[in-house]
Amino acid sequence: MALKSLRVLCQVDLPSGPIRMWDGSGGAFLDADGNIWRACVLTEDALDTIEMAINAEAFTLSLVISGIDEKTSNSIWTDYQEGNIKGSRMRIMMQKCDEFDQPFGAPQVKFTGRLDNLVFADAATSEGIRSSITVEITNRFTMRTLTSGAVLSDTDQKARSAALNPGAPSDRFCERVPLMRDKTVRWPNW
Numbered sequence: 001m002a003l004k005s006l007r008v009l010c011q012v013d014l015p016s017g018p019i020r021m022w023d024g025s026g027g028a029f030l031d032a033d034g035n036i037w038r039a040c041v042l043t044e045d046a047l048d049t050i051e052m053a054i055n056a057e058a059f060t061l062s063l064v065i066s067g068i069d070e071k072t073s074n075s076i077w078t079d080y081q082e083g084n085i086k087g088s089r090m091r092i093m094m095q096k097c098d099e100f101d102q103p104f105g106a107p108q109v110k111f112t113g114r115l116d117n118l119v120f121a122d123a124a125t126s127e128g129i130r131s132s133i134t135v136e137i138t139n140r141f142t143m144r145t146l147t148s149g150a151v152l153s154d155t156d157q158k159a160r161s162a163a164l165n166p167g168a169p170s171d172r173f174c175e176r177v178p179l180m181r182d183k184t185v186r187w188p189n190w
Helices: 046-054 070-081 140-144 154-164 177-181
Strands: 005-014 017-023 036-042 060-068 089-097 108-125 128-138
Touching: 005 036, 005 070, 017 070, 046 060, 046 108, 060 070, 060 108, 070 108, 070 128
Parallel strands: 017 036
Antiparallel strands: 005 017, 005 089, 036 060, 060 128, 089 108, 108 128
């Protein structure tokens, strides 16, 4: 099969169940596993924002999702009101489609993060109420932030990553910090 188009998929695993959305219009999208993905609209700069998060150029990903149907919006609002939404996993994937816009192959996960905050906005239109949600997602690089002038230690970083992501392997980001602490770098004398 030849690749003719790509679909941007967004899946949020909430306590009440997964919410699956795809960036576009035209109704529901049925994937190869039989899952239904509802249409939504990401803002114009969403792909740039996603790219910065994938490349670790941004510590958080902030997406505005609009055109969400009432059932999905109510489900998200219920989980939000119950206080269960923070820390839920969100994945952004790319799905290859053929010349008939039918999916082939498994979607490729491009970004995985955890929900940190949601901001709801509703607007009345002639067609009814249109909901938009601003989703703020943290990724694994958020764990490595520190205050200005602070120094990361290997022990502190491993303890922090174990607390924030208990199922993951130990964070080895700062293993060489002790080796470099007392090292003197000599510049060449031309």
